[in-house]
Every structure is written in C-alpha cells, then in structure tokens.
Amino acid sequence: MLGLTILIVFLIFLVAVIFFFGFTSVFGAPWLPTSTSTVHKMLAMADIQPGDILYDLGSGDGRIIIMAAREFHATSVGIEINPFWAVWTRVKVALLKLRGKVNVVWGNFFDQDLSDANLITLYLLQDTNSKLMPKLGKELKPGTRVISHEFTFDGWNPCKVDYEANIYMYRIAESNDVPKRTT
Numbered sequence: 240m241l242g243l244t245i246l247i248v249f250l251i252f253l254v255a256v257i258f259f260f261g262f263t264s265v266f267g268a269p270w271l272p273t274s275t276s277t278v279h280k281m282l283a284m285a286d287i288q289p290g291d292i293l294y295d296l297g298s299g300d301g302r303i304i305i306m307a308a309r310e311f312h313a314t315s316v317g318i319e320i321n322p323f324w325a326v327w328t329r330v331k332v333a334l335l336k337l338r339g340k341v342n343v344v345w346g347n348f349f350d351q352d353l354s355d356a357n358l359i360t361l362y363l364l365q366d367t368n369s370k371l372m373p374k375l376g377k378e379l380k381p382g383t384r385v386i387s388h389e390f391t392f393d394g395w396n397p398c399k400v401d402y403e404a405n406i407y408m409y410r411i412a413e414s415n416d417v418p419k420r421t422t
C-alpha cells in the first residue's frame with residue numbers, strides 16, 4: 240500500500256514537472272524564471288520613459304511585466320503559452336490592482352502582433368531568438384529596444400551589455416531589420 244502511494248505521488252510529481260518545465264520547450268523555451276535582481280537590471284538598462292510599452296515574450300509568472308509597471312511605470316504586456324502561468328499572472332495583476340497597466344495574453348508570441356511595443360524583453364533559448372529575428376525586424380518600430388537575458392541575437396550588435404548578469408540590449412535601426420551598434 241505504501242509502495243503504491245509513493246508511486247502515485249511520484250507520477251503526479253513527474254507530470255507536474257513535465258507540464259511546468261517541459262512542454263513549452265516545443266514552442267520556444269521551458270519555464271525558468273529570471274532572478275528578481277536580474278529583472279531589475281534589465282529594466283534599468285532599458286531606461287524606461289513615460290509612455291513606453293513593454294512586451295515580455297514568454298512572461299512566465301509575470302515578474303518582468305509586474306516590476307515594469309510597479310517600479311518603472313511602464314505599460315506592459317506578457318505573452319505566455321502556458322495557461323497555468325497566464326492565469327497565475329492575471330490573478331496577481333488583479334490582486335495588485337494593476338489592471339489597465341499590465342495585460343496578459345495567453346498565446347504563442349510567434350502569432351501575436353508586436354508592433355505596439357517599444358521595449359521587448361525575453362529569456363528564451365538561442366535557437367528561439369534566431370527564429371524570432373525576422374519577426375522582430377519586420378514588426379518593431381525603429382528605436383525599439385530588445386533586451387535578452389542569457390541568449391544573444393547572432394548577427395545583431397548589442398548596444399549595451401551586462402556581462403555579469405548576461406543581459407544584452409539591441410536597438411532596432413531605421414528601415415533595416417538588422418539593429419546597428421548605437422554606442
């Protein structure tokens with residue numbers, strides 16, 4: 240009886256781990272949160288101004304979009320494919336009374352229009368960043384900042400880098416889908 244209980248608990252644990260960490264790899268990346276201190280560094284690097292609209296591609300538990308709104312006064316949008324995290328974030332947003340400042344879209348960021356954004360944050364995978372490059376180059380306005388945690392956009396020149404925290408910032412250039420070095 241004890242053996243069966245342990246087996247059931249183990250199976251539930253396994254399914255939960257696959258659900259939370261694994262299945263979204265197929266779409267772009269598994270769930271792994273950026274530390275709060277790194278989120279702060281990413282947002283500080285962005286030099287957020289009033290009116291800025293931030294999109295976090297794969298927003299997980301919502302930590303980036305919530306900090307952007309609460310501490311940096313940005314309007315923010317999270318796009319998250321895992322329904323658990325999308326609902327989790329919506330509940331947090333409601334409890335923190337951030338509706339109107341923070342929006343969460345349950346969906347695939349490859350299918351969403353990003354043209355509203357003037358700041359993009361992401362923590363995905365190297366390969367996913369590469370797949371996103373044409374979309375970002377096509378949809379984003381010139382001057383839009385793209386800030387990636389951990390992974391680079393190969394072929395684009397970052398305009399700011401924090402090597403200690405592994406943060407890379409790029410700026411979309413005028414009429415060109417390849418951001419140029421600006422500093």
Ligand SMILES: C[S@@+](CC[C@H](N)C(=O)[O-])C[C@H]1O[C@@H](n2cnc3c(N)ncnc32)[C@H](O)[C@@H]1O
Nearest residue numbers: 263266267268271272273297299320347348362
């Ligand atoms: C490494 S986590 C980063 C979470 C959050 N941005 C952070 O930095 O803490 C990547 C997130 O992207 C989500 N994701 C992966 N592929 C996606 C896709 N195609 N569309 C939307 N979300 C996606 C995953 O479910 C996961 O929550």
